[in-house]
Amino acid sequence: MTIPTTIDLPVPSFRSGTELVPTRDQPQTGKDFTSDQEVRWCPGCGDYAVLKAVQGFLPDLGLRRENIVFVSGIGCSSRFPYYLDTYGMHSIHGRAPAIATGLATAREDLSVWVVTGDGDALSIGGNHLIHALRRNVNITILLFNNRIYGLTKGQYSPTSEVGKVTKSTPMGSLDHPFNPVSLALGAEGTFVARTIDSDRKHLTSVLAAAAAHRGTSLVEIYQNCPIFNDGAFDAIKDNDTKHDAIIPLVHGEQIRFGAPGEDGLGTKAVVRDEHGVRVVEAADVDPAQILVHDEKAEDPELAFSLSRLTSAGYLHQTPIGIFRNVDRPTYDDQARAQVADAVAKVQGSPEERLAALIGAGDTWTVESTRHQDDPESGGSR
């Protein structure tokens, strides 16, 4: 019997997320990434804004269109691949991360993206999501969170708030919702961010950072469903309230928000608490106490504490930006290295190797102990 051992795996050098993907040979525009398919979402859907932002961003990524793949699951957002003139797959409910894992592992020359929603990723696909995150496969996951099931016409989702009245929860939802950022951090995610559908500038900057990250990047996108959950994100979109609702996270900068004070910065701030972090009036604390955001912190504790500042019920306060962005070897790089290593060590012809494998020892012979006269042995039944 061989006793299992643990070996140190070689650590690959860290590269950008798209380093092995061929770059474009001619200029591109958003039109090059627009397919001839008629876009079919409801009027006013936040998905249009995300689509437009992605179509505007992809030319900046500078990769060949034929080396970009968008894989989706099932849901409104999962119609995304039809509208992009890249390769794409409208795949199985909740399984887009699994398909993307295979693709990213087999083809290092592809930029692999997953488009999913709060239902697809967090209900039926919950397992696939967390395992992609812990494996750190080099893919970018765009999780459209509208906090409702839109495609099936308005049932509560895993991110709907407690007490939410929907067609499937006429007396109010009893389920405690997921906070997708907290979940991703708990699943050992190496790149975790949150952005908003209607803020194209911020969305684009997060997409760029997510694509540059080598490993699984999770981008939660707050996306309004104007038909079944309209107004879910009004607090962070309304000009009168958004200063107090959005806590912007910028690496290396103090976390300040709220209406600008005399110093031009927000009048509210985030400071360390005995457990986690808390929001205070900036004027009430020593400026040196105000937390400086560090997305590169190895320990996800700070990022997790920040993620807990998101309101659990109706969204009236939430951090927006990159919570965590750290390097860790990726599953696909290491899997390819193992295969290459094993192939390099191969000796002999295929026939010789097969014979060697069969005769490798650790074999045994199954001998019959059955006696026809012995009814206890089962006889010849």
Added chain:
Amino acid sequence: MTYLIASSCLDVKDRACVDECPVDCIYEGKRMLYIHPDECVDCGACEPVCPVEAIFYEDDVPTDDADFTRINAEFFTTIGSPGGASGTNVADHDHPDIARRPAIQGASA
């Protein structure tokens, strides 16, 4: 592609579309509203709420209003792309082709 606002908006400016637009890309001129062609995400939320049916998808503009694709786009040549109308002031002018049009008597939503 983009949606755009055509002649029926002239001297009306109901603004129902402004409230409806999820990306805040409808800007106010002196006599009419204009859709920013680069900021519009083609979602179509504005079109059904317009009380005078002034909003069209680029492919569906009536022949008489064919100029308005250009007019909407050109209105922004000096403004650029502010990334949202609510943070900007109401323009005190219109596209020159609009400014020179005679006032529409009794125009209202």
